Amino acid sequence: MSVEEQLRNLFEQAAANGLSSAAAYQRYLRRRRRRAMLVRAGAGVGFVALLTAAVAISAVLPQRAAPTAVQPTTVAPPGPPQVHYLPGPRRAAIAVQGFELDVPTGWLVADLGDVLWLRPKGEPRAKIEVGTILVSPRIGPGRGQFYPTTAVFSGIGFHAPSGPYSYSRRPDGRRVLLGEDTGGSQRNYYVAWPYYCRPGVRCAPITKARTLQIRFYAPAAAWPEVRRVGEAIVRDARPITNALPSGDTSGVRPPCQLNRVIERADIYSPNYRSDRPLTVELLDSRLSACHLRAALQVVVRDDAGQPLSVSGGQRPFVLEGDLPEGSVDPTGVYRITWRWTNWCGPRSVHASVEAVGGPTPPQLALERAQPPRCVDRKRPSKINVFRVVR
Amino acid sequence: MSGDDLEFRDFFMAEFERLSRLGFLLTGDWAEGEELAQDALVRTFRQWSRLGRGKQLGAYARRVLINRHRSLLRRAVVQARHALQTHVAEGYQPDLGEDAMVLWAAVRRLPDRQRAVLVLRYHQDLPEAEVARLLGLPLGTVKSLAHRALARLRAELERPVEARAVGLRKGRT
Numbered sequence: 001m002s003v004e005e006q007l008r009n010l011f012e013q014a015a016a017n018g019l020s021s022a023a024a025y026q027r028y029l030r031r032r033r034r035r036a037m038l039v040r041a042g043a044g045v046g047f048v049a050l051l052t053a054a055v056a057i058s059a060v061l062p063q064r065a066a067p068t069a070v071q072p073t074t075v076a077p078p079g080p081p082q083v084h085y086l087p088g089p090r091r092a093a094i095a096v097q098g099f100e101l102d103v104p105t106g107w108l109v110a111d112l113g114d115v116l117w118l119r120p121k122g123e124p125r126a127k128i129e130v131g132t133i134l135v136s137p138r139i140g141p142g143r144g145q146f147y148p149t150t151a152v153f154s155g156i157g158f159h160a161p162s163g164p165y166s167y168s169r170r171p172d173g174r175r176v177l178l179g180e181d182t183g184g185s186q187r188n189y190y191v192a193w194p195y196y197c198r199p200g201v202r203c204a205p206i207t208k209a210r211t212l213q214i215r216f217y218a219p220a221a222a223w224p225e226v227r228r229v230g231e232a233i234v235r236d237a238r239p240i241t242n243a244l245p246s247g248d249t250s251g252v253r254p255p256c257q258l259n260r261v262i263e264r265a266d267i268y269s270p271n272y273r274s275d276r277p278l279t280v281e282l283l284d285s286r287l288s289a290c291h292l293r294a295a296l297q298v299v300v301r302d303d304a305g306q307p308l309s310v311s312g313g314q315r316p317f318v319l320e321g322d323l324p325e326g327s328v329d330p331t332g333v334y335r336i337t338w339r340w341t342n343w344c345g346p347r348s349v350h351a352s353v354e355a356v357g358g359p360t361p362p363q364l365a366l367e368r369a370q371p372p373r374c375v376d377r378k379r380p381s382k383i384n385v386f387r388v389v390r
Numbered sequence: 391m392s393g394d395d396l397e398f399r400d401f402f403m404a405e406f407e408r409l410s411r412l413g414f415l416l417t418g419d420w421a422e423g424e425e426l427a428q429d430a431l432v433r434t435f436r437q438w439s440r441l442g443r444g445k446q447l448g449a450y451a452r453r454v455l456i457n458r459h460r461s462l463l464r465r466a467v468v469q470a471r472h473a474l475q476t477h478v479a480e481g482y483q484p485d486l487g488e489d490a491m492v493l494w495a496a497v498r499r500l501p502d503r504q505r506a507v508l509v510l511r512y513h514q515d516l517p518e519a520e521v522a523r524l525l526g527l528p529l530g531t532v533k534s535l536a537h538r539a540l541a542r543l544r545a546e547l548e549r550p551v552e553a554r555a556v557g558l559r560k561g562r563t
């Protein structure tokens with residue numbers, strides 16, 4: 001049989017166990033409603049931008065003395081995003097990511113998301129993206145400057161740009177990594193951009209591994225100008241709020257935009273064969289200052305998407321606190337593990353962890369878990385909170 | 391429920407499985423495959439009244455899915471987000487025979503563009519010119535990507551069994 005025929009057979013077999021359309025349609029309807037809500041929320045962006053601008057100004061005013069105790073957190077109204085212009089010269093900033101920069105003449109803010117996108121007027125194919133990100137400490141530009149070269153941050157997934165790498169320094173001494181340095185009309189720079197916690201808060205070591213990513217690309221004709229502006233941002237982007245040693249003392253932070261990972265790992269279970277551990281880790285992917293409030297529950301559903309009754313399931317568990325600081329776990333991650341045991345029903349069911357309640361529950365992707373082994377048909381299946389790190 | 395909604399529901403039921411399978415084969419992960427399919431269908435619904443009711447709707451949704459996959463691959467931001475999810479690195483393993491398992495592992499190790507070309511050619515049965523259009527690549531590039539990918543798979547299948555076993559173990563760590 002030729003390799004082409006084998007491939008055809010393979011693709012048919014591998015994709016044979018498709019997903020249920022009925023359950024998927026319910027998920028689709030929820031997604032469509034969320035998208036409509038986001039469009040409506042966009043109308044409020046102007047208001048939020050003004051509000052966050054006021055917050056950032058108050059935070060960076062030099063005459064304001066930093067408090068010595070932890071201040072209570074005030075949660076800013078939900079709504080995207082935390083990008084704003086400051087008064088005076090054209091400046092753009094993301095306060096919760098701790099940076100601001102000048103927008104050059106002839107350029108505009110192209111998009112408002114969890115990164116700042118700039119582009120030259122009249123050239124939509126050229127872009128500069130600026131935002132914070134965690135780079136692998138092994139190659140991160142902050143190693144040796146903001147954390148030891150031997151530092152190990154276990155339990156965290158990092159962005160790991162491919163090589164070749166080259167390092168340099170900005171005029172202010174911060175180290176800069178140029179990754180994926182293969183020439184052409186694209187550059188990926190990472191500037192050491194450590195996060196500083198509020199005074200009095202035990203700061204997780206991971207916060208010092210934050211970097212400011214400046215990524216730019218353009219068609220050949222626009223490349224010289226885009227490169228000039230991009231490299232100027234690498235050199236001149238300014239730290240504000242939580243990137244200053246005094247930390248973000250405003251106490252105001254938006255709701256977290258969360259990444260979530262559900263991990264089926266045997267390390268959390270003494271008896272993995274009969275238990276099914278469901279672990280959720282909550283980490284703000286930009287390592288920004290934000291307030292987490294998430295009510296989470298485990299729901300067991302059949303193939304048609306209908307919820308099934310399991311003892312202890314569907315009991316929401318609320319996690320609340322400030323990320324990335326203020327966490328007990330040195331990695332800066334909130335983690336909750338449920339244990340699902342003794343499932344003697346049909347095998348074509350799955351459990352998922354879902355956010356519930358609140359006006360804007362976190363919209364998080366779900367990993368679905370298969371049911372545990374049947375141990376005793378006379379006893380009910382149970383779901384219990386097994387371990388919480390917060 | 392409006393008439394548009396009812397029609398779209400039928401369209402969804404007819405297309406979702408096909409799209410999620412395509413997403414799965416492109417990414418190797420059912421959750422990501424569904425994510426791509428859902429996103430493509432939400433975007434298709436937004437254009438529903440403009441596109442009319444012709445047969446091209448399915449092709450349109452497929453094109454949206456492939457474009458979305460391409461842009462996800464391009465965007466370092468999204469790559470980083472995925473990198474933060476390395477805890478779920480253990481990939482989905484379909485229930486296959488031993489030879490097919492070797493081929494599946496080899497396909498999973500192919501570079502993204504090579505894998506996308508193979509999926510579109512041999513799962514979607516699209517001509518090379520259409521693959522080139524969908525991926526935004528010159529026809530010659532598609533041909534050479536397919537040639538290189540097939541050569542790698544042939545080489546993998548011709549390796550001795552012992553060497554394959556070592557390769558498989560490495561691939562799983």
